[in-house]
Amino acid sequence: MARRTSTQVDACALLVLVLIAGGLGLVALLHSVTAARPVLLLALAGGGALLVRRRRAAELATREQARIRAVRSTEVGRYHAMDATEFEDAIAYLCRRDGCTQAHRSGGAGDLGADVIATAPDGRRIVIQCKRYGTKRVGSQDLQRFGGTCYTVHRAQIAAVVTTSGFTKPAADYARSMGIHLYDQHALAAWATRTGPAPWML
Template sequence: MLLEQLSAYKELGIGLIVLLLLLVLIIRGMIRGRRNRILRDLDPRKIGIQDIDRMEDGSEFEFYLQRLLSALGYKDIYKTTSSRDFGADLVFTDREGARVVIQAKRYAVQHPVGLGAVQEIYTSMRYYAADKSIVITSGRYTESCKTLAAVNGVKLLDRNDLEDMIDLFKSKRREEVMDVIESRAEVIASKWSEK
C-alpha cells in the first residue's frame, strides 16, 4: 500500500514537472513572439512621431531605433538587455568605424529629460569601449542636461531632430539621416566655477 502511494506521488511529481516545463516553453514562445511582432510592426518606413508617442513603453522606442539603424545600414547593432544595460540601450558602429552608445528616452514633451540620462550614457562609454555617446528623446531636454552634455561631448537629439530624421528617412535621404546621427556633439569649454 505504501509503495503504491509513493509510486502515485512519483508519477504526479513527474507529471507536474512536465507540465511546468511545457508552461515555461509556452511563455518563452509568447515572449519571443511578442518581441518578433514588435520588431516587425516597428517598420521605420511606416512609423511617424505620433506612432512613437503612442508606444507602450521605452523598449518599443529602443526596438524602433534598432530597426532604423539597421535600415540605414549601420553595422554591429546591439540592443542591450533591459536590466543591467549599464546606461546604454543600443550600441553600433558608425560609418567611420567608431563605436557609439545610445540611450533612448521616449518622453512626453512636458516631461523633459534630465541630467541622469547624460550621466548614464557617458559612464556607459567605458563599459562598452565606445568612442561616442548619444541620447535620443521624443521629448526635450532640461537646460542643465544640455549643459552637462556639452561639457562631456554627449550628443543630444531631441524631438525636432527625431522628426527630421523620420522625414529624411521616409524621403529616402538616408545619408542625411546618418549625418544627423553622426554630427558632432555640441561642446562648450567652460566648466564649473565658484562664481
C-alpha cells in the same frame, strides 16, 4: 526809328544762339531717350521677371518647409505611441537603415544606460540611450548616469541620447561638456524622415 547799337545786336545774336543750342540739345535728348527705350523696357522686364522668380522660389521653400514639418510631426506621433522596448527597437532600426552594422537593442536590467549599440558606417562604436518620455524632459541626472558609463564601460566613440521629448538646460550643458549628442523629438523626427542627420553624422 532809332538805330540799334552794336551791343543790342550782339545781345540779340547771343540770345538766338542760346535758343538754337537749347533746341538742338532738347532734340538730342529726346532722340537718345527714344533710342534707349527698348533697352529700358528690357531692363524693366528682366527685373520684373527676377522678382517673380524670387517670389515663386520663396513660396516653394515655404511650402516645402510646411511639408517637412507635417511629416516630422506625424513621425514623432508614431514614437510617442510606442512603449520603451518598441522605441529602442525603432532606434536600432534607424541605425541599420542608415548603414550601421551590428545595430541591436541591448536595453534591459543592468544595461548601464546602453539601450542601443551599433557600429557606424565609418567603423566607430555607437552607444545610444533611449528615453521615451511624454512631456517630461530628460534631466541632468539622466545624462550624468549615462556619461559615467558610455565611454568607460561601453567604450563608445559616439555617445547619444535620443528622446521623444526634450532636455533641460543643465542636461544640455552637461552633454556638451562630455561630447554627448542630444536628439530631442525634433532631431529624432528629422533623422527618421531623412530630413536631418543621424547622430554619427554630426
